[in-house]
Each structure stands twice: as C-alpha cells, then as structure tokens.
Amino acid sequence: MSDSTTQVKADLDRLIPLLDAALLEPFRHGEAQRLGEAMRYSLEAGGKRVRPALCLLASEAVGGTAAMALPGALALEYIHTYSLIHDDLPAMDDDDLRRGRPTNHKVFGEGHAILAGDGLLTEAFGVLARSGLAPDRCVEGLALLAEGAGWRGMAGGQALDLEGETRSAYDLAHLQLIHRLKTGALLRTSLEMGAVLGGASPSERASLRAYGEAIGLAFQIQDDILDATATDAELGKRAGKDAGRGKITYPSLLGLEGARKALSEATETALCHLASLPNRNSLAAWARYLAQRAT
Amino acid sequence: MSDSTTQVKADLDRLIPLLDAALLEPFRHGEAQRLGEAMRYSLEAGGKRVRPALCLLASEAVGGTAAMALPGALALEYIHTYSLIHDDLPAMDDDDLRRGRPTNHKVFGEGHAILAGDGLLTEAFGVLARSGLAPDRCVEGLALLAEGAGWRGMAGGQALDLEGETRSAYDLAHLQLIHRLKTGALLRTSLEMGAVLGGASPSERASLRAYGEAIGLAFQIQDDILDATATDAELGKRAGKDAGRGKITYPSLLGLEGARKALSEATETALCHLASLPNRNSLAAWARYLAQRAT
Numbered sequence: 137m138s139d140s141t142t143q144v145k146a147d148l149d150r151l152i153p154l155l156d157a158a159l160l161e162p163f164r165h166g167e168a169q170r171l172g173e174a175m176r177y178s179l180e181a182g183g184k185r186v187r188p189a190l191c192l193l194a195s196e197a198v199g200g201t202a203a204m205a206l207p208g209a210l211a212l213e214y215i216h217t218y219s220l221i222h223d224d225l226p227a228m229d230d231d232d233l234r235r236g237r238p239t240n241h242k243v244f245g246e247g248h249a250i251l252a253g254d255g256l257l258t259e260a261f262g263v264l265a266r267s268g269l270a271p272d273r274c275v276e277g278l279a280l281l282a283e284g285a286g287w288r289g290m291a292g293g294q295a296l297d298l299e300g301e302t303r304s305a306y307d308l309a310h311l312q313l314i315h316r317l318k319t320g321a322l323l324r325t326s327l328e329m330g331a332v333l334g335g336a337s338p339s340e341r342a343s344l345r346a347y348g349e350a351i352g353l354a355f356q357i358q359d360d361i362l363d364a365t366a367t368d369a370e371l372g373k374r375a376g377k378d379a380g381r382g383k384i385t386y387p388s389l390l391g392l393e394g395a396r397k398a399l400s401e402a403t404e405t406a407l408c409h410l411a412s413l414p415n416r417n418s419l420a421a422w423a424r425y426l427a428q429r430a431t
Numbered sequence: 432m433s434d435s436t437t438q439v440k441a442d443l444d445r446l447i448p449l450l451d452a453a454l455l456e457p458f459r460h461g462e463a464q465r466l467g468e469a470m471r472y473s474l475e476a477g478g479k480r481v482r483p484a485l486c487l488l489a490s491e492a493v494g495g496t497a498a499m500a501l502p503g504a505l506a507l508e509y510i511h512t513y514s515l516i517h518d519d520l521p522a523m524d525d526d527d528l529r530r531g532r533p534t535n536h537k538v539f540g541e542g543h544a545i546l547a548g549d550g551l552l553t554e555a556f557g558v559l560a561r562s563g564l565a566p567d568r569c570v571e572g573l574a575l576l577a578e579g580a581g582w583r584g585m586a587g588g589q590a591l592d593l594e595g596e597t598r599s600a601y602d603l604a605h606l607q608l609i610h611r612l613k614t615g616a617l618l619r620t621s622l623e624m625g626a627v628l629g630g631a632s633p634s635e636r637a638s639l640r641a642y643g644e645a646i647g648l649a650f651q652i653q654d655d656i657l658d659a660t661a662t663d664a665e666l667g668k669r670a671g672k673d674a675g676r677g678k679i680t681y682p683s684l685l686g687l688e689g690a691r692k693a694l695s696e697a698t699e700t701a702l703c704h705l706a707s708l709p710n711r712n713s714l715a716a717w718a719r720y721l722a723q724r725a726t
Contacts (some may be wrong), residue, residue: 166583168582168586168587170590170594171582171586171587172582175582227540227541227544245522250517250520251586251589253549254513254517258581259582261573262578264573265570265571265576271567271569274566275570276560278573279557281560282553282560286550286553286557287470287550287554288462291463291466291546292550294546295542298546299465317462
C-alpha cells in the first residue's frame with residue numbers, strides 16, 4: 137500500500153464514523169415512509185464518501201475541526217446521492233446497477249426515485265439551515281451549495297452531458313466544460329464548504345477552491361480511464377458503457393496514454409495549490425490517491 | 432366582482448410586477464443554455480403566483496414590507512414550479528398540458544424536465560442564501576423552506592399521493608394527510624416565510640402558520656371540486672382527471688355538497704386566525720377569494 141493510500145485509509149477510518157452516525161437521521165421519522173426508505177436505500181449503498189471526507193479535511197486543513205464542517209459534509213453527500221439517483225433514471229443514463237446494487241428506480245419505481253432525489257436535494261439545504269452554525273457562515277455555505285449543485289454547476293453539467301449524446305462531435309474544450317460542471321463543481325464546493333465552515337482566510341479559501349477544481353478534473357479523467365479499462369465486477373457498475381454508446385471520453389479524445397498524462401498534470405496542479413496551507417498532508421495524500429484509485 | 436376579488440386583484444397588480452422583475456434573473460446567464468430555457472419556460476407559463484403573493488402579504492400583515500420578503504417569495508415560486516414539472520412527468524401524474532401549454536417534458540424531453548425541476552429546487556435555496564438579508568432571518572427562512580418542500584412536506588405528500596393510486600381504499604383522514612403535505616405544507620410555508628422575513632412576533636408567526644394551514648385545506652377542496660365540475664378549457668388542464676382514474680377526492684368522499692361545506696368551514700377557520708394581526712384585510716380577502724375561484 138502506498139503512503140498516500142495509508143493516509144487516506146486512516147482519515148476515512150477516523151471521519152466516516154462521524155458521518156455515518158448522522159447520515160440517516162433526517163430520513164428516519166416521517167409520514168411518507170416508503171419515500172424515506174427509498175432515500176435511506178441509496179444513502180446506505182455505501183459510496184466512497186469522497187465529498188464529505190474532503191469537506192471535513194478542508195476544515196482541518198485551515199485549522200478548524202471536522203465537527204465544525206459536519207453539516208456541510210452531510211449536505212454534500214445528500215446532493216451527491218440525489219444526483220446519482222436522478223442520473224440513473226431511464227430518461228437520463230438509464231442504469232440498472234449502482235455500487236453493485238439495483239438502482240433506486242429499479243427497487244422503488246421511477247416516481248419514487250424522482251421524489252427520493254428531490255427529498256435528498258431539499259434535505260441537503262435543510263440539514264445546513266438547521267445546523268445551529270453561526271448564521272453568517274451557514275448562509276455562505278448554503279449559497280456555495282446552491283452554486284455548486286445547481287444549473288450553473290452540477291445539474292447544468294448533467295444537462296450538457298445528456299445533450300452531448302445526440303451531438304455529432306465535440307472537442308476537448310467542450311468535454312472539459314461538461315466535467316468542470318458535472319463532476320468538478322461539487323468537488324470544488326466540497327473543499328470550499330469545508331474552508332468556509334472551518335474559518336479559512338480568503339486566500340486559504342481560494343487555494344482550496346483551486347485544489348478542488350484540479351482534483352475534480354483528475355477524478356473525471358480517472359473515471360474515464362477506469363470505464364475504458366476495468367471490468368464490471370471491479371467497478372460495481374457496467375464498464376465500457378460510455379465508450380460503448382459512442383460517448384466522448386478523455387481516452388477516446390487523447391488516447392489512453394494522453395489521458396494518463398493529463399491525469400498526472402491535474403494531480404500536480406492540485407498539490408501546488410496546497411503549498412500555503414497549515415495542515416496539508418491529508419489533502420495531498422487524497423490528490424495522489426484519487427489519481428491511483430482502481431474503482 | 433365581489434369585494435374580496437377586487438382586493439385580491441389590487442394586491443396582485445401591485446405585487447406581481449415586483450416578482451416578475453426578478454423571477455427569471457437567476458436563469459438567464461449560464462453555460463447550460465437549453466436547461467436555462469427549460470426552467471424559464473415553466474416560470475413564464477404565468478401561474479397565479481398565489482404562494483409568492485401570500486408570502487409578500489404576510490410580511491405586510493405583520494408590519495414588514497413586500498421588499499423584505501421578496502427573496503422568500505421568489506424561492507416559493509421556484510419550489511412550486513419545480514413541483515409542477517416533476518409531478519407532470521410520465522412516472523408521476525403523466526400530464527401533457529399545464530396552464531394551457533404543453534408540459535415541460537413534452538417540450539424539452541424527460542431528462543431535461545427532471546433537471547429543470549432540480550435546477551429550480553436548488554435555485555430556490557440559492558436565491559434566499561444570496562439575498563443579503565440578515566443572516567439569522569435568512570437561515571430561518573431556508574430551514575422553513577426545506578421543511579415545507581421536503582419529504583416531511585410537499586415531496587412526501589406527492590409520494591403518498593402516488594401510492595394512493597394503487598391503494599384499494601382510504602378514508603378522509605388519509606386524504607387529509609396527503610393534502611396537508613402535498614398542497615398545505617408549501618402554502619403554510621409561504622405565510623410563515625413572509626412572517627419570518629417581515630419580522631413577526633412569535634404569536635403573529637403562529638397565527639399566520641395556522642391561517643396558512645387552513646387556506647391550504649380550502650385550496651385543495653376547491654381544487655377537487657373544480658376537477659369534478661369544470662371543463663378542460665376553464666382549467667387549462669384536463670378536467671375530471673382525478674375522478675376518471677378512480678382517485679379519491681373530497682367530492683367522491685363527501686359528495687359535492689359535503690365538499691362545499693368543508694370548504695366553507697376551512698375558510699372560516701382561516702379568517703379566525705387573522706383576528707389579532709395589524710394589517711389583515713388583504714389576507715382575509717385572499718381566503719374568501721381562494722374558496723370562490725373558478726380556475
């Protein structure tokens with residue numbers, strides 16, 4: 137195991153229990169029980185919790201605590217989970233498997249899957265608004281979340297991605313735009329949320345935002361590389377899906393070696409942006425880890 | 432024209448321009464242009480703007496101004512519009528017409544309609560978070576919005592309503608639960624949002640919340656009555672749809688006269704809750720108007 141993998145594993149062992157203790161709480165007691173069950177199903181599917189972990193680490197990187205950023209971390213995981221549920225719908229990417237289990241609409245039906253996404257999206261803002269954090273930081277975190285998740289961020293990227301499937305060809309700049317919005321915006325928000333809730337200075341916040349943008353790019357390139365090279369069992373979802381439907385990917389535009397070079401450059405950029413932060417070891421390890429991951 | 436209709440018309444003539452000047456602004460400039468167009472399409476469909484108007488009037492009723500509550504009013508209209516787009520989807524109520532025009536997914540496709548709803552839902556929180564209102568009031572408004580729109584409110588009501596279509600029979604209590612969540616929660620939130628942003632005292636806030644619950648009930652009963660008695664052209668959507676698919680409604684449970692009696696009782700309850708407010712005339716007119724409306 138590389139040093140960075142060891143560091144990431146140690147961070148996750150420390151942070152995931154914090155998250156897991158609070159993650160399902162808002163979805164336990166309500167009158168719409170089947171909808172509650174649908175939301176818990178996707179939250180429990182056990183993703184890698186990359187976004188909330190990065191949010192908590194960003195708070196620590198600027199001298200805050202994980203606890204200070206916990207409501208933001210929960211909000212990010214709710215947003216991420218909603219986006220997976222909606223992206224898997226037949227009208228979008230039409231996936232039957234997610235994290236090795238049937239997708240939400242396969243279990244609960246399309247209507248409930250749409251509403252489960254809506255409920256998670258709404259609760260992301262709810263958990264932050266009810267957090268009892270200092271109101272000015274809380275409002276700033278809520279504004280960041282709306283920016284990163286909304287039509288100028290993640291949802292907009294998904295729309296452009298959908299349109300791309302019927303577009304005859306597009307170039308690297310357009311591919312980068314899509315990923316900057318679809319995947320990058322929420323990763324960037326994860327870091328900036330942690331910075332804001334952890335009490336970052338303006339320059340620390342800007343550094344973490346730039347780090348988030350760079351690892352967002354690296355994350356997407358590695359996703360495309362994995363889609364082109366891994367098997368279904370390794371990924372827990374259908375491999376070769378994007379290439380199979382003629383979707384443009386980094387490997388299809390740059391070749392596999394070109395994609396690997398772009399991945400390495402994005403990782404280096406991410407590391408540079410950490411240089412001025414007081415506690416940068418964990419985030420540096422994460423940047424290396426995300427570029428090496430096999431699933 | 433009755434006195435209450437005259438009053439409502441005067442309020443709308445005064446308040447709608449405030450709303451309309453700001454309503455589309457967050458959806459004009461972005462890279463996902465077709466998604467922006469889809470969101471503007473549904474916002475421009477020209478609904479009755481009941482929820483934002485009630486929010487602004489609630490602020491005035493407790494001595495605040497309409498301008499103080501404007502970000503909350505916009506947020507409520509974005510939430511309401513998102514809910515219409517998602518409810519109209521084939522997996523939900525499967526409607527082709529809304530406000531006399533083709534529904535969002537008929538024009539933009541299901542994928543974009545889902546994302547247009549997601550984008551509007553997200554922006555509802557964004558417009559409030561970016562409003563520059565005093566952070567403590569802003570956070571309180573955001574928490575209210577999440578409560579009213581989420582799975583313990585509107586989205587939960589829609590889930591129960593969907594489940595009801597496959598349920599063999601249910602009683603008045605269950606019908607009331609569905610409507611209290613599906614329609615009532617957001618109307619109640621509209622009033623409470625205006626109260627909070629307008630600087631209400633705790634007892635004024637409680638009165639407006641109770642008024643909101645009562646007119647929410649009245650609104651739904653009248654909706655069911657109209658569905659049972661009006662024509663397509665009058666409603667701008669398919670009439671008799673609910674009865675036609677065997678859905679339980681107030682007229683089907685109580686008979687048309689029984690439903691009209693329940694409507695009148697709910698309206699009286701609403702009026703009682705206004706008794707202690709300084710500026711109650713407009714909201715009193717609205718309660719009477721909503722019970723008389725023909726579309």
